[in-house]
Amino acid sequence: MLTLPDGVPIDSDTLKIALGDSSGEHAYFLHTETGEVVFFSLYDDSEAKDELERRVNESAGYVKIEPVPSRVAYIWMEDFVSDVIFPENEGLATMLYRALKGKGAFGRFKRILCDESDRWLKEWYNWREVQMEQAMQDWITENISEESTLK
Template identity: 30%
Template sequence: MLDLDAIDVEEIATALADQTDYEHRWLIDPQTGEVAFWTSDTGIDGENPVELDDLDLVLIDPLPSYVWYQDMVDFTHGISDRAAGERLSRSLQGKGAFRRFKNELYQGHPDLIAAWHALRGARARARAVQWLAEEGLIEQDAAQRFTRDHPDPSIP
């Protein structure tokens, strides 16, 4: 088992959120907790291609986009400014919701950007720790302590 304090939880969170493509992948060394970035062209060292199956590392598959979408929904419903919440909520309808939400937030409600980043970051870190526990890389007790000690921030 790895020590949670020795793992870069932010990096795991980034890997879990990475929806770009399968030409690159994130992996973690189950012995050290070190995160590696693999590409089909340059492997993990940036120079030598290697097959994923040839590595003794755990693949970090991204979480489905609906998980991250729910954060936007929860944020819009939690905002005390009903008008802002309604505009942000409308931006979530249909394809392109992530882009429209970001545009509406940054252009129409810059005062809410810090609160959005705080919520999204807190949830991403909590998901990263939960993923580590589910993969058997950290103790379940450590994951529960982290969740208890790092609740969602309040939404203005």
């Protein structure tokens, strides 16, 4: 469980979503006293969104959550191929290395894993989950306090 320095639990499920959301369609913020993660869609024009934006902007207690940079997610895929796939299946690793070149790499990568077998896709998601857990801890340490912990 992720916690704030004072032991208050952080909404880690929504934090994980925020760190993985590179769509640019949402803005996420962590409240540094309650551990609540709030978000709003940039396309939402409701009064509730306006109220939430006002609350976030008027309080020093919110920290904006930026998604994991795409270059980091790309490195995760490369590392997965070299550390997990290559030792067992050089042919698949070669296909995946080729798929990671150029625009659309993320989609090609997942498509090849899915076409190959459910096993590799499941292993990718499990492996990515471990990377995301570390990214969450790193984000808390860098943005909140060095005292925050992942238990």
